Amino acid sequence: MSIREERKQQSRKAILDAALSLSTTGRSFSSLSLREISRHVGLVPAAFYRHFQDMDELGLELVDQMSLYLKNILNQLSLHYFQPTDVQTRATLDYLFQRVEAFPEAWIFLIAERWGGSPTLRQAIAREFNFLSSDLTQALAQMKATQHIQSEQDLKVLAQILFELTLSWVMQWIDLQRQDNHPQQQEDLQLFRRQVQTQVQLLFRGILHWDRSLAQHP
Template sequence: MSIREERKQQSRQAIIDAVLQLSASGRAFSSISLREISRQIGLVPTAFYRHFQDMDALALDLVDQVALHIKGILHQLGQGYLYQPDAQTETALTLFFKSVDQRPQQWIFLIAERWGGSAVLRQAIAREIDFLIEDLANDLQRVESVQHFQHAEDLHVLANILINLSLNWAMNWISLGQQFEAEKLQQQQQHFIQQSITQV
């Protein structure tokens, strides 16, 4: 990659990161303007169009990037939950929540915009969540502990529940960090992990 291409990629990623930061601060994507993004990262507004055709194109790129990251995390969680003995469930959940802590902005964006004001985002996120559910349902077919499920539809329902549960866990975990100071946070997080174990 040439220096010019590398700088272009860095600028493109800076635009994406700026939107994620604004989203994490409570802003809806539909309320964020091109000028606001440009101002935040120090680009002239016209430079935006070197990277994205319009805000809808940016929205789709955001969903692709966020979904790819979350797909990897949920896959790890699924493997830990489905293929490990019960004694390992706490470990799998702890690793999952650590991954949420590492990139909370991506989780906030996906979860908030799932029901947000941008139709483009709602449709793209719904499609990605359907893919996650389908992938997990396929994995479940090879798991001995759910072989008593006789119909593919039943596995799909179970996968749907697990994916949505994971999204709820992530948002609640992030909320803990916003509600409690360091002193009480660790205790609250441990309590939440134990509570989550009972849900699976």
């Protein structure tokens, strides 16, 4: 790779990093301008167009990158979601919250912009979330705990419940983590972790006893 190409890639990454940082600290992506982002990384606005046609293209690149990050994490979680022991459930939640703490911006960006002001980003995130939910549906179909669920639609509903719950847990965890001056922060985090573990276990019990015939209307 030439020095020129290397510098171009560094500038592109700097723009992406700046947009992600600015849009996950109380701002929405739609409120940002290319001038603001360019100024943040020390570039003239004209340099922005060497990397992206417009803000939508920049946002779509962020959606792709952040979705791939979530995909890798959720693939790992899908291997362990339905485990019968408390120890295994705790280990799964430990993994989830550790990954959230390692890169909260990915979660914040996608969850916030899911309902943000840009139709282009909303549609892209909806598409990526549907892909992630479909991946989870396929993983559920392979699990021993769900072998008695024969309906693909039931598995899709279950995957969607798990996916939405995970997003909710993540944002609550991030909110608690960011209350740096809260004297009971650690107690609140531990309480929340126990509540999430109970939710997973209750959901697991319900899945084990799920009977499609009992859900049919007379």
